[in-house]
Amino acid sequence: MQRHHLAVNAPSRGPGRPRSEKARKAILKGTIELLKRDGFNDLRIESVAARAGVGKATVYRWWPNKAELVIDAFAAAVFKELHFPPTGSVQHTIRGQMKRWAVIFRSPLGQIIANVIGAGQSDPEILKAFHTHWVEPRRVEARKLLRQAMKDGEIRSDLDPDTILDTFYGPLYLRLLIRNAPLDEDFVDVVFDTVLSGLTSPLKPGK
Amino acid sequence: MQRHHLAVNAPSRGPGRPRSEKARKAILKGTIELLKRDGFNDLRIESVAARAGVGKATVYRWWPNKAELVIDAFAAAVFKELHFPPTGSVQHTIRGQMKRWAVIFRSPLGQIIANVIGAGQSDPEILKAFHTHWVEPRRVEARKLLRQAMKDGEIRSDLDPDTILDTFYGPLYLRLLIRNAPLDEDFVDVVFDTVLSGLTSPLKPGK
């Protein structure tokens, strides 16, 4: 019987030795390091345990499988990247955010994100967790921003915000995952300018 | 010592029993089926061999590892999808191509494509093969098309064709891989209209 991801905010503990915070952190840290080095596929739970100086059973006690472990490690790693501060106009904010993502995508964290999405292709839970821990926290602020821009008349107001965001960010994810060309500043600028321009133009007849 | 991807078109073979074409096809077919059912991660060479009624060694004789096998199977599966016929104006052709992709992406083949990209995140060879067998064959025609459109003044002529194609197709790949929202006709229309509109507008000052 186990209790993964349970009652985190229980004010008082039950009996028994409390969970070792040191072990938990060492495991998550080791997972990130090995994920960078070996990728998701070649990540070994045994290696994580060994690197964290921890028994294998301690890993399995708290994470039921590699996927959940990686998700948690990923969530912890991106926690600090969560914030998405408006920096002036909506357009300026989104362009800035896209550039910051490009930086992240090129960094080791980007490789982890790519790995998580990759692993998610054969495990829906991972994909779901990627949503919960990465996509959604950013989308909630971005949607708010877009709706404000629509209200202010800065962009077309007849489109679904998520569709717009997918159009902005899709090309970035494409280059992250397919790696057909570098994900550099110029690319971000062109994509942003192109899409934004399309969003401010008068409506055209479809098809 | 083995000899993968051998000179197939040697006019005369050496001595010995010739390679069994039946076995080759059964292996590729079984690979595709199991890839659909189990995904790349849970695809077992042993299962492929068993399903194909073939010895495990026969698989390894011709494909050095799971990745190459999947790539070959993938290439065989998408072979018939290769053609990209122009259907009138450039705009009409691209919109049609995007819609056809959306259909494919929603089909079982789409799951295989997603799986291959996913597997490619921890194996550069797979990603490379995805390029060779899927991306490039389509891009060569698409680039030609775009360059014609630029020459005709239909779209801006100062952009890299691959950047443009990434902008068109990135959102589709995003929904294929992240599955945050359905990849339906409307989405394709909105993305196409938006991006195309951005490509026909007069230049705006970047940044």
Add this chain to the structure above:
Amino acid sequence: MQRHHLAVNAPSRGPGRPRSEKARKAILKGTIELLKRDGFNDLRIESVAARAGVGKATVYRWWPNKAELVIDAFAAAVFKELHFPPTGSVQHTIRGQMKRWAVIFRSPLGQIIANVIGAGQSDPEILKAFHTHWVEPRRVEARKLLRQAMKDGEIRSDLDPDTILDTFYGPLYLRLLIRNAPLDEDFVDVVFDTVLSGLTSPLKPGK
């Protein structure tokens, strides 16, 4: 650092919560029950603790390992069987004792004895404890009895009492442990008669 089997008869205890007699008894009782059910090899300290409603550490606080625990439990279980009352002639007494043993050997306690001897084959401490708690307490009275019989001329007086006792009881242990044939009354009678007869015959030349 621990203190097993401590001087119990200290008239006044030190400070601190005293040892729980209830826990001690529950542990010994559970040990016997599980020993019967699972045998020594498959006896789990965790199961003992769980069955006794006791923390695992409480078991380890008082018994350093499974062997000592089993020995203690065994000693407690056989404590009441210790007495060996003379019932008339020496011959009659020994035959009676052998029959009582046969009954015990056929009972669940017999299985425990067999298990303890079995476990003793890979742990000398267990064998030693089996001696101390089971064999010797019986031998001291039996030897006295035999020496009396020798003095009285009932049996040969040139033999080592322990050799004689091994000859009497060896066959019983054999059937307890090897289980090649039932350990019934007839068997006891034949063994006793045969050996006793051999002990009363005039000496024969050895070899």
Add this chain to the structure above:
Amino acid sequence: MQRHHLAVNAPSRGPGRPRSEKARKAILKGTIELLKRDGFNDLRIESVAARAGVGKATVYRWWPNKAELVIDAFAAAVFKELHFPPTGSVQHTIRGQMKRWAVIFRSPLGQIIANVIGAGQSDPEILKAFHTHWVEPRRVEARKLLRQAMKDGEIRSDLDPDTILDTFYGPLYLRLLIRNAPLDEDFVDVVFDTVLSGLTSPLKPGK
């Protein structure tokens, strides 16, 4: 699906790589060695595999558990000890056999026998195998011998041969297993003389 101890005398093999005789022998040899060194309880399948230079799976492919492995190893080890040649009179033969057993019981093989009997206390299969591979092969000849002696009037003819053999050999097993006193020549002589004497005496009234 496995096939332990199967079809040994199949005249022609099927397809597939044949079982490695080298591995089989190395495993049985290693098992005996480790059994001597560590006893049954502390015998590790992993150690057996390592010592035999063999994969753990190869051990499990042919023996379902430690018990069966030990039984097979034991059977192989005692195979050469099987013969029981008559050496003159029945009495002389039995005394000689008992002395030979005493020698074996004092040797490393004796420790293995003790271990097997010990392990048999918590696993009936082991005990059964001990019977099949050790006890019975000797008993068949011994029974024949005893029946001949009965017919010749050398010993009483109203007793079950197995009861007699248990009376002869029980004391030897007792000292092997309980180790309360040395299993030396004198002990064997006294036991043999005593029991034999009891078997040649005229019948006494039981009870």
Add this chain to the structure above:
DNA sequence: CAATAATCGAGACGGTACGTCACGTCTTCTT
């Protein structure tokens, strides 16, 4: 009566070995 001290239950900890699975290689007989 408060302070001290040892026990209790619970249960997490770092380990070791388990028995299973798939890997990629090999060895046999058959085609």
Add this chain to the structure above:
DNA sequence: AAGAAGACGTGACGTACCGTCTCGATTATTG
């Protein structure tokens, strides 16, 4: 020479217990 069959050594899996360790709570003696 390639085929299928299937055993081989390897190494990671996820599980079960080991014996130890921290907890908060309880129950004694001592100051």
